Amino acid sequence: MIRQGRRKVPAVSRPTSKDVAQEAGVSQSTVSLVLGGKWTGRVSPATARSVRSAARRLGYRPNLAARNLRLGTTRTVLLMVPTLTAPFFGPVYTGAARVASRHGFGVVVSTWSDGTTAPERAAERGAEGPFADSPFAVPDEAIDGVLASSLAVEALGEFRQTPAVMLDSGPAAPSGPFSVTCVPTVDFGVADGMRDIVAHLAALGHRRIGHVAAGVDQWTFRARADALAAGLAPLPGAALLRATCAIDVGSAKDAAARLLDRADPPTALICDDDLIAAGAYKAARARGLDVPADLSITGFDDVLLATALEPELTTVRLPAEELGAQGMTALLDLLAGRRPAPRVLPGELIVRGSTAAPRA
Amino acid sequence: MIRQGRRKVPAVSRPTSKDVAQEAGVSQSTVSLVLGGKWTGRVSPATARSVRSAARRLGYRPNLAARNLRLGTTRTVLLMVPTLTAPFFGPVYTGAARVASRHGFGVVVSTWSDGTTAPERAAERGAEGPFADSPFAVPDEAIDGVLASSLAVEALGEFRQTPAVMLDSGPAAPSGPFSVTCVPTVDFGVADGMRDIVAHLAALGHRRIGHVAAGVDQWTFRARADALAAGLAPLPGAALLRATCAIDVGSAKDAAARLLDRADPPTALICDDDLIAAGAYKAARARGLDVPADLSITGFDDVLLATALEPELTTVRLPAEELGAQGMTALLDLLAGRRPAPRVLPGELIVRGSTAAPRA
DNA sequence: CTGAAAGCGCTTACAG
């Protein structure tokens, strides 16, 4: 009986394929063939039946570690996202896990801004487990591929050998150890979404626009800023004011306040994220400004919060769950030796109650 | 070279402990001893050094499948939660993953209400992978233990052999295949939290109280209802009205509306969840009621949404991340052969802007 | 149609 330092061996050990073979009166190979679904033409139907019933009787489940060792595959994929505490990435996980499970793959997730930083983690793990020098909770040998949110570009260096797909990182090469051609991407059409927002606001009559921007140097936010500037440029008399903040309600409130407290405040606030929009609502309310009568506000993402706010938020819906699903599909393609084409998921402008014509 | 149906073998295979041994001019056993940290007194410091540097030079990472097979352990734990799309469980995961990673354990998560039901999943997996008859994305052989949200009680039957810890399921026996004594629990002090809410509202002068209750038959919600009734009972002239809903904003809005549209509407609404409170805000606004002047509203959980609402929500903070962390600590204790005592995490009343004295 | 055997990469008694 194996006995590891801190762990008791289960009272009764689980049946193996050898046990099933014995029970069915056949060899281990036959059991493997039948249970692995590769028996047709090689094992008689009667034998197959008896193997199956023996397996059921014994409650046999194959040992995955053994299979993985033999096959050199783990059927596990790593999802790297900044956090699971904020609203956006839960659905990304859900979508990814859905398609993974459909193909017999599991998903483990690694986050790096949930309180602990990567280096701290490395130290923590090193303190206890051997070989624990990866900054991530999941060692790279345990996975077949990685699905990484764009923020993870540098971290990807860790997994140089591992097939990867980048999420929302833009069509250009991430500035890491990778070239364009080797990392497939799935992106949102954020530029189109921003153009739709600008067009919507312009049609309502807004000309002085404030941009409450996420202070994160990332393709997805640069693309938003660029599209906003481009969309506003042709409008006669248009002005663009910008304030930058972290992606949280408090920081966003402050940034919005800076814009609203100007001598010439904007009549509309375009926010890079729904969370930022929530902060903008607060800044408006604190100044007695009615949304949307005194101030129009827009968001990005369409997370649950967007419809919980009052009035409900006009925003661009980014299909987060679909991002996870498409990303996983691309990764599975890659693992199967195919070359997935870059994909773009269109954002959709959802007009709700937070936008209206500016006061005359 | 191994070659599996759908997967290419990596161009250059990863170095094994045998390669390291050769590079360092020692045996495989010595490599294992050194890298496993069990060498002191058994291997000379000089040899240890040379093994380490050989490992570094080759970029050696141990093969986890092999280690798991040998040790009969996976150092992986399954977290079963209803969803990762709603706000509460992200932090639970974060807390669990944090302590797990500190002990060299990984966490995989399994959700069952994210669109797909368990039986559907089983069918899906069966369609592709062999042996895929578990309803969960993670087969039970691949894990050492499970951390399960109370909603998962029936699902736990799947993992009869596996050490488990229940989260927020109450101190009594879950009505599944387990008895009290065999499943450790970590619970929230929801009854105390509810008592605090009632006391707070009563002190403000409220007597007609509406309970917008989650229509889920679960210990945590039954405990809230019981504590509410118990807290109100001694108050002279107190009345309790109840409406039931699903835990989403739309359903909650309808339930709150039913209470507010009565001839004798309540002056305060106690909601079982912050999401439900958001629905109550909407029902109030739709009727032109000011919160908190015309109607006080309280929530439960203190998710991000609570401070995004306007006015900010008075609620009971349930330390979700701590639940995950404590649960994982208990599970790790269990795996180490210890008997973790049941734990209760106190909720804390956070008074914000959504509660005030009723109108005279 | 079926079985005996090799081997995936580790860890750990055991023998020197």
Next chain:
DNA sequence: CTGAAAGCGCTTACAG
């Protein structure tokens, strides 16, 4: 202080 060997439970040529 160090090495040779067994064995974890699978899958897959290979031989009958």
